[in-house]
Amino acid sequence: MVGQEGDDTADASDVVGGDANAPVALDDGLRGELAELTATLCKALNDPKRLLLIYALADGPRSVGALAETLGASQTNVSQHLAILRERGVVGTERRGPSIIYSLRYPELIGAVDQLRGILSRELDRRQQLVAG
Amino acid sequence: MVGQEGDDTADASDVVGGDANAPVALDDGLRGELAELTATLCKALNDPKRLLLIYALADGPRSVGALAETLGASQTNVSQHLAILRERGVVGTERRGPSIIYSLRYPELIGAVDQLRGILSRELDRRQQLVAG
DNA sequence: CTCCCAGATGCGCAGGTACGCATATACTTG
DNA sequence: CAAGTATATGCGTACCTGCGCATCTGGGAG
Numbered sequence: 001m002v003g004q005e006g007d008d009t010a011d012a013s014d015v016v017g018g019d020a021n022a023p024v025a026l027d028d029g030l031r032g033e034l035a036e037l038t039a040t041l042c043k044a045l046n047d048p049k050r051l052l053l054i055y056a057l058a059d060g061p062r063s064v065g066a067l068a069e070t071l072g073a074s075q076t077n078v079s080q081h082l083a084i085l086r087e088r089g090v091v092g093t094e095r096r097g098p099s100i101i102y103s104l105r106y107p108e109l110i111g112a113v114d115q116l117r118g119i120l121s122r123e124l125d126r127r128q129q130l131v132a133g
Numbered sequence: 134m135v136g137q138e139g140d141d142t143a144d145a146s147d148v149v150g151g152d153a154n155a156p157v158a159l160d161d162g163l164r165g166e167l168a169e170l171t172a173t174l175c176k177a178l179n180d181p182k183r184l185l186l187i188y189a190l191a192d193g194p195r196s197v198g199a200l201a202e203t204l205g206a207s208q209t210n211v212s213q214h215l216a217i218l219r220e221r222g223v224v225g226t227e228r229r230g231p232s233i234i235y236s237l238r239y240p241e242l243i244g245a246v247d248q249l250r251g252i253l254s255r256e257l258d259r260r261q262q263l264v265a266g
Numbered sequence: 267c268t269c270c271c272a273g274a275t276g277c278g279c280a281g282g283t284a285c286g287c288a289t290a291t292a293c294t295t296g
Numbered sequence: 297c298a299a300g301t302a303t304a305t306g307c308g309t310a311c312c313t314g315c316g317c318a319t320c321t322g323g324g325a326g
Contacts (some may be wrong), residue, residue, distance in 0.1 A: 033183040035188070042175055042249065051168040055164070077284080080285080084300075100303060107253045108252055109249075116174055208274095209273090209315080213274090213315080230324080
């Protein structure tokens with residue numbers, strides 16, 4: 001059982017129908033659900049190792065073993081993190097011989113994370129200036 | 134407002150500067166640290182209520198009480214979440230009379246989150262199709 | 267100074283999450 | 297079928313996090 005499957009994530013179906021990319025113009029109730037869903041996605045990015053995994057996968061599909069070695073983490077641990085990313089729909093799997101190859105399902109995700117990193121570095125820069133001067 | 138992306142470029146060095154040492158390109162170790170920092174920022178976005186707070190603040194600075202009412206949450210709870218956002222540098226405060234006004238320090242953050250939401254809605258869309266056939 | 271209002275903070279509990287270990291499953295080869 | 301390799305999963309533990317309750321702090325009014 002390698003494929004992707006449904007999981008928790010409640011009945012997001014409602015949300016899907018109504019919204020696609022309208023930034024800030026929703027009903028209050030929907031906003032709550034959408035925020036919850038977004039938070040669900042954010043949880044995928046909530047862990048340093050998962051972020052590392054995502055960046056590793058940005059370079060192309062990889063096997064679990066390869067990823068484990070890249071991160072310097074155990075197979076078990078990496079597998080667990082990948083399971084989370086899989087549940088959240090961030091990565092997809094494909095069997096290749098004895099190995100299972102993971103890949104990013106939404107490469108744009110890297111762009112979003114990079115944007116966060118940009119904000120982060122500006123923030124750190126600012127703190128530096130506070131300390132320095 | 135979801136516009137810009139594809140920037141980053143060498144922000145890593147700056148980040149490092151804030152941390153400890155020399156201007157090296159990001160090797161494995163640094164990537165780990167950067168991922169950790171990014172995860173720290175992501176933790177700010179990890180909670181539905183905090184996301185809601187951020188979106189509320191996107192409309193302009195607001196007092197704690199106003200935010201609490203908007204979210205339908207208790208003052209204590211909102212204050213706690215705001216404290217987290219403050220620690221992470223996401224929001225700033227300003228005293229105005231008896232109230233304390235919170236505001237977004239990096240409005241671009243909304244753009245990044247919107248990007249995540251875009252990915253999310255695509256993902257949900259995809260799941261719908263799976264169910265629908 | 268005293269009272270009140272807007273927020274912040276400490277504490278304790280409940281639920282969630284990461285991790286390692288041992289074990290189960292799927293594919294491959296002999 | 298047996299053994300080996302590549303991943304996945306269940307369990308127990310230690311830690312982190314969200315939440316409410318009670319309490320403390322700071323500004324403004326009488």
